[in-house]
Amino acid sequence: MARFIVVVLDGFGVGEMPDVPVVRPQDTGASTAEKLLNHFPLKELPTLEKLGLINVVGETKSVMEANPDANWGQAWLAHEGGDTFMGHQEIMGTLPKPPVVLPFQQSIDAIEQALLKNNYQVSRLGKPGLQVLIVNDCVVVGDNLEADLGQVYNLTANFSQISFDQVKQIGQVVRSANGVGRNIAFGGFVDSMRQILNAIETKADPNGEVKYIGVNAPDSGTYDNGFQVLHLGYGVDAATQVPQKLNEVGIHTYLYGKVADIVQNETGTSYLSVVDTERVFELMHQDLQQQTTGFFCANIQETDLSGHLQDPRQYWKILEKSDKGLEQVISLMENDDVLVVMADHGNDPFIGHTRHTREQVPLLVYHKHTQGVEVGTRTTLADVGASVTAFFGAGLPVSGSSFLSLIK
Known part of the structure; x- marks a missing residue:
């Protein structure tokens, strides 16, 4: 052969x-x-x-x-x-x-409830109507800002505070609670969670309405040291x-x-x-x-x-x-x-x-x-x-x- x-x-x-x-x-x-x-x-x-x-x-x-x-x-x-x-x-x-286009804000409630049901600590960051989720103080869940907006959600983690295996478990919970095409669970060893939080940005849709919020992955520092990733697909x-x-x-x-x-x-x-x-x-x-x-x-x-x-x-x-x-x-x-x-x-x-x-x-x-x-x-x-x-x-x-x- x-x-x-x-x-x-x-x-x-x-x-x-x-x-x-x-x-x-x-x-x-x-x-x-x-x-x-x-x-x-x-x-x-x-x-x-x-x-x-x-x-x-x-x-x-x-x-x-x-x-x-x-x-x-x-x-x-x-x-x-x-x-x-x-x-x-x-x-x-x-x-x-055809992909499902759904800003994270339209899924945030269902994802938050799924995480709470699985005994994770969850808080919100941002203004009402435009927020990300913070899980166990070391994972940020929000829109992916690099791919087509509304089609992918990211989980951005600091491996200095949580293991990749634990992040993957959180990713499975998030995946079960939304219908967009892909969820990405990733992270790296970052000196401070503040670096990831400082990389949170918002983006507008083609009509100029600000509807998306998430971590700017290249700016988060997670690519720089010990980067690992899991892509979770749908359908x-x-x-x-x-x-x-x-x-x-x-x-x-x-x-x-x-x-x-x-x-x-x-x-x-x-x-x-x-x-x-x-x-x-x-x-x-x-x-x-x-x-x-x-x-x-x-x-x-x-x-x-x-x-x-x-x-x-x-x-x-x-x-x-x-x-x-x-x-x-x-x-x-x-x-x-x-x-x-x-x-x-x-x-x-x-x-x-x-x-x-x-x-x-x-x-x-x-x-x-x-x-x-x-x-x-x-x-x-x-x-x-x-x-x-x-x-x-x-x-x-x-x-x-x-x-x-x-x-x-």
Whole structure:
């Protein structure tokens, strides 16, 4: 048997989706990869260049060039907005449903009652009608301010005062009491809870009404020391996704980084809460050296974090680390293995806001004996998942069309 490898460069989009002017005007002009290449015109990413990055992005100021031997294309987002959680569910073959949009204030009463029922100490902070919850004096529950507003709630914790296992238990209670698409329980070792509280901000809806309140995660200090995270999804049927479909035919799934935190993989191997780019690749390289078959999928989260920080220089450093990691992945590939390098949305560090950008994503496909193939513009990220199951002769997921016949 052979191996199918997917590496997701989180937030590395290649230009706004066609519907952006109507559904997300704040993302007009977004083009993460192109702007980074233009900002660092003399810097190179030799592996991504070989894989066809310039083929996808088109003309730039970069010294890098298109590769006529590359196999390449791009994919649209079938899910609304530009969300990491739904992006990865889509990659795994899920048919995205319209998200529930519900400001935290509309869920705060039910969440508070659920926490009190489970014997947690709960208080409120803020003005009436615009408040966060403080749980056991060390966890802040409120709106996620980085993703699409109203679709995600955050639990931001100080691990100097509470363990991650305890935070996960609180997260399960919060999850049970609301219907938005995702709840994120995370934290890090912070000197003082005051740093997290000082990072509480409010945001307005498109009409200018201030309706959202939560912790600005990059400013909270939780990313800086001992960061750990758990993503708690709603309404995703794991039985229709790639890991379960592969398990039915005896194929093992290995997940690395953020994808391991957000995709259910009960019968496979998941490396949870791994953020460091070099560590993600190190784990993948170790498994590729030992395993001759299987599905291997890694998420490189630090590109996305750099976008949230609006830090192009840091973003490029992570791309350079990823380029080296991909070079070693290719060196470990056998004749029949397939590699797909892609993204899940955009996160343009030049756009002027700190949220994800709704962008198309690259599809860079490597197979030792296939050259110069254009896989076209795919209408959903789920085409990757469908290609994975087709590769192993498994049943197709609920969404997506395989492009495997173009490659093999």
